[in-house]
Amino acid sequence: MGSGLSVSSTANDTLKITGLLSFGNASAVLNTGDNLTLVSNSSGTAAVGILGGINSINGNVIVERYINTGTAAGEHPKSWQFLAAATSGQTIKQSWMENGTAANYYGTMISGPGGTAAGFDISSPAPSIKYYNYHTKGWTAVANTSSLIDNVQGYMVFVRGDRTVTGAAQAANPTVLRTKGTLYTGSLASIVVHNNNWGSIGNPYASPIDFTLVSTDAAIDNKFYVLDPYLYGSYGTGGYQTLSAVNNWLPVPGGTSVYPSNVPNSIIQSGQAFFVHATSSDSTGTSNLRFMENCKASNNGSNKFSRMAAFTGISNRQFLRASLITSSGLMADGNVVAFDKAFSNGIDGNDALKMINSGENFGVKLNGQLLAIDAKSPVTANDTISYYTSNLALATYKLIFAPENMQSAGVQAFLIDQFLNIQTPLSLSDSTFINLTVTSAAASSASDRFLVVFRQMAALPVTVTSVTATLKNKNADVKWKVQNESGIQQYQVERSTDGTNFKQVASVNAKNNVTGSYSWTDLNIDAGKYYYRIKIITLDGKISYIQIVKVISGKLPDQIFVYPNPIKDGIIHLQLANHPEGNYGVRLFNSEGQLIISEKLTHAKGTSEETINCPNLAKAIYQLEIVKTDGRVEVIKVMN
Numbered sequence: 001m002g003s004g005l006s007v008s009s010t011a012n013d014t015l016k017i018t019g020l021l022s023f024g025n026a027s028a029v030l031n032t033g034d035n036l037t038l039v040s041n042s043s044g045t046a047a048v049g050i051l052g053g054i055n056s057i058n059g060n061v062i063v064e065r066y067i068n069t070g071t072a073a074g075e076h077p078k079s080w081q082f083l084a085a086a087t088s089g090q091t092i093k094q095s096w097m098e099n100g101t102a103a104n105y106y107g108t109m110i111s112g113p114g115g116t117a118a119g120f121d122i123s124s125p126a127p128s129i130k131y132y133n134y135h136t137k138g139w140t141a142v143a144n145t146s147s148l149i150d151n152v153q154g155y156m157v158f159v160r161g162d163r164t165v166t167g168a169a170q171a172a173n174p175t176v177l178r179t180k181g182t183l184y185t186g187s188l189a190s191i192v193v194h195n196n197n198w199g200s201i202g203n204p205y206a207s208p209i210d211f212t213l214v215s216t217d218a219a220i221d222n223k224f225y226v227l228d229p230y231l232y233g234s235y236g237t238g239g240y241q242t243l244s245a246v247n248n249w250l251p252v253p254g255g256t257s258v259y260p261s262n263v264p265n266s267i268i269q270s271g272q273a274f275f276v277h278a279t280s281s282d283s284t285g286t287s288n289l290r291f292m293e294n295c296k297a298s299n300n301g302s303n304k305f306s307r308m309a310a311f312t313g314i315s316n317r318q319f320l321r322a323s324l325i326t327s328s329g330l331m332a333d334g335n336v337v338a339f340d341k342a343f344s345n346g347i348d349g350n351d352a353l354k355m356i357n358s359g360e361n362f363g364v365k366l367n368g369q370l371l372a373i374d375a376k377s378p379v380t381a382n383d384t385i386s387y388y389t390s391n392l393a394l395a396t397y398k399l400i401f402a403p404e405n406m407q408s409a410g411v412q413a414f415l416i417d418q419f420l421n422i423q424t425p426l427s428l429s430d431s432t433f434i435n436l437t438v439t440s441a442a443a444s445s446a447s448d449r450f451l452v453v454f455r456q457m458a459a460l461p462v463t464v465t466s467v468t469a470t471l472k473n474k475n476a477d478v479k480w481k482v483q484n485e486s487g488i489q490q491y492q493v494e495r496s497t498d499g500t501n502f503k504q505v506a507s508v509n510a511k512n513n514v515t516g517s518y519s520w521t522d523l524n525i526d527a528g529k530y531y532y533r534i535k536i537i538t539l540d541g542k543i544s545y546i547q548i549v550k551v552i553s554g555k556l557p558d559q560i561f562v563y564p565n566p567i568k569d570g571i572i573h574l575q576l577a578n579h580p581e582g583n584y585g586v587r588l589f590n591s592e593g594q595l596i597i598s599e600k601l602t603h604a605k606g607t608s609e610e611t612i613n614c615p616n617l618a619k620a621i622y623q624l625e626i627v628k629t630d631g632r633v634e635v636i637k638v639m640n
Contacts, residue, residue, distance in 0.1 A: 007059075009033035014062075017046045026053025032061055038206050038270075040064035040176060045270055047207040050293045051185050062180045063087050063206045065271030067108075068229075069161050069172040074257070074594050078161065078172045079229035079238040080358075082273040084154040084202025089181030092129065092155075093119045093145035096177045098163055106176050107163040112141055119145030121166075128158035132200035132275075149179050152191055154202030154273025156227075158237075177271070190288040195219055195280040198355075202273040204291055211243070211266045211274075213295035217287035219280035221349045222246075223373075226274050230256035231331060232359060239333060239357040242372040246338050246350050252372050253323055253334025253362075257590055260618035261321075267297050279349035318379065319404040320413075320452070321619075322387070324362035324436075327395050329621035329637060332360040336373045337385055339406075343375040350375035361390045365448070379409050381456035392438045392445045399434040399450075400639075401426050402619060409454075412543065416451040419443045425543060426452065431566055431619075433639070435501075462488055462536065469532050469549040476522040476551045478532045485512050492535040493520045502533060527554030529561070552577075560626055566639035572612040572624065576603050585627035586612060588638070590620060614640075 007015045007030075015032075018039045023030075030036075038046035038061060045066060048057070063086045068075050085095070093099060098107035100121075115123030127141035131153050139156060162175035184204040193199030199220075203209055211224050223244035231239035231253070241259045242252040243266060254261030268274050278287045323334035335354070343350050347366060352373035354363040364371040365388040374385070401415070407429040415424045415434060419441075426432045438445045467480040478493055488510035494502035506520045522530065530553065534546040550563070559577040567573070574586070581604050588597040596617070601610045617640050624636045 006031040007033040007035050009035055018044065020047050020049055022049030023051065023055045026055060028055055030057045032057060032059030034060040037062040038064060040066040042066060042174065047270055048183065048205065049207070050296050052293065057183050057185060060180050061087060061183050062178055064176045064178045067159050067175050067177060069159055070174050071171050075174065076229045076232065079159065079232065080227060081157050081159050081229060082154060082227040083157050083177065084204065084271055084273040085149040085179045086204060086206035086270060087179045087181035087183055088150040090149050090179055091146050092142065092149050095149045095179040096157065097121070097145060101163065103163045105162050106178060108159045108161065108175055108177065109163055109166055110145065114143060118143060130156050132198065134194050134197045152202060153200040187292045188290070190290045192286045193220055193276060193278045193289060195278045195285045195287060196283050197278065199276045199278065200273065201276060201289065203268045203270060205296060206270050208267050208269050208297040209295045210297045211268060215290040215292060219278045219287040220289060221277050221279055223352050224268070224274045224276050225355050226268070226272065228256055228259050230258055237358050239359055240355040242352045244352050244373055246375050247336050247373055252336050253331055255323060255331030255334065255620050257594055261620060262616070262618045275355065277353060316405060318406045318409065320406065321402040321404070322362065323400040324360060325398040325400060325621060327397065331620065332397065333357060333362040335363045335371065337364060338373060338375045339377065339379045340375070341378055343377055345377050359391055361388065363388045379411055379454055381411055381454055383454045385452040386448065387450040388447050389449065390447055394438055394440065397436040399436050400431055402431045403428045411454040411456060414453050414455065416453060417449060419446065419449050464546050467534060467546050467549055469551045471551045471553055474524050474553065476525055476530055476553065477519060478522065479517070479519040480534055480546060482516045484514065485510060485516050487539050488512055489537045489539045491518060492537065494533050494535055495522065496531040497528060525553050560634050560636065562624065562636055562638055570613065570615045570617055572614060572638060574610045574612060576610065579603060580629055582629035584629065587625045588614065589623045589625065596622065
């Protein structure tokens, strides 16, 4: 934009901006004629760039915020949204309620205890719009829809769809919430956060902002919390993501289409509200947060509440990431323990307190506090992580423990299940998957059911030179060779039919010679796939494992499978057994139904393995869809 521009004020002559509204020089001025709209739709959200010098935008502007409610692939159900307004001048009713009209594509129905007398669409003891009250550390219902929309705290709003969705049983649909008024621009007044409390804050700009560029007092922790409508587990109304510098700005728990687990994110979108926390020894004092034009993110707006931040993490920090996955493969919740000599074992501003979800919760409990991120000193033997769960359904979940940079920690980790009274070793070099079944027994859903304990692991007094599994007739011969054997009690052979869940099938006493050759034969096995691994037990009870080997017995039925699963190094190894030659279609979808990869494979007759490269694939569960030569479709759940 040059030195100035005026928009026509003629009715029905609206200027609609779909990209970035920016100024070409520091003296340019825009007069809107009250006829300018910043558009938000399924393709993206318009944004206002940094205003410098004497840049100004004069007149009213309509600012839209697309909400992706609905029932189609990639949409989410009716859910809570944590929202902010980028303009001043309207009330709640005039803006997000479309002044009470039954508008298609716009607004949403809002209920409250005051009913129609207070301007709500319907009366409800449970409000669908509320704000955070730091005095009560909870939510307070909006009393009247004549309240101004430009609340610096933002509002929590239950969005059912547009204003044609009036019934509880009526399906959700996408909608746009919009406000009209004067844009917030320039440096704004400080927002007060009470020490040792949460602060609820709305992004005031019609632009994404980068939290790392927001000016804050020292007591305000270097982290923020957002509500993710796609994080809904078994309950369907949204959950909290924690973004922290301690975790290299990776979202916790992550695992959704808008907050992928492996994408750093310090961005807060236009129309999005968020929480911060102030940790201070001055419990009666306050801290300040200030917005200035230069905290606007350089990237364009998004149609969803997520965006990648430009950030280089701390590469050598150790992490143990834990996720709770529903039976349908959705991320329910998760937490992270970060180990670094810069951290202490108490609770301070490096730790991230957990915000409680209305659905499932899976956090760390320390000194009576619940944490989403526990920042600790480097791991040592006898360290313990106490996990906390709540709101679990009567169902089977999956726990995933994903270590990072922990293979050289010199300890062995064990998951303690206090309900089943079992200990399961956790790998510190790769992810471990554990089934969690919640029954009618109260102890199966106890909040303190799980612990992880670390024990000292001495250097293994043996060198493994080879391990093989070969099929002879209907027998599987498992062999392994070792050198420098000393202090070994026995080797246990474990077998699996899925490559994940293993059971002991044999034990072989160690010879403790300079060199040794061992074998065990699995007799007369049925047709199928078999995986074997060797568990090494020392005389003092220490445990380690040799790599997994596999055999295929007999002629398998027509099968398609992925091995290994979870995949490694971003490569899907797709194995087609006894399938006809021809072209096969392959499509990979994330948990929200979004297409990630689409390929065509040419398969020769019989059995073969095809590889599908998936670089930068987030840690999550995916659906792999294979279209066969006869048009039939087979779906495989793939974990990464």
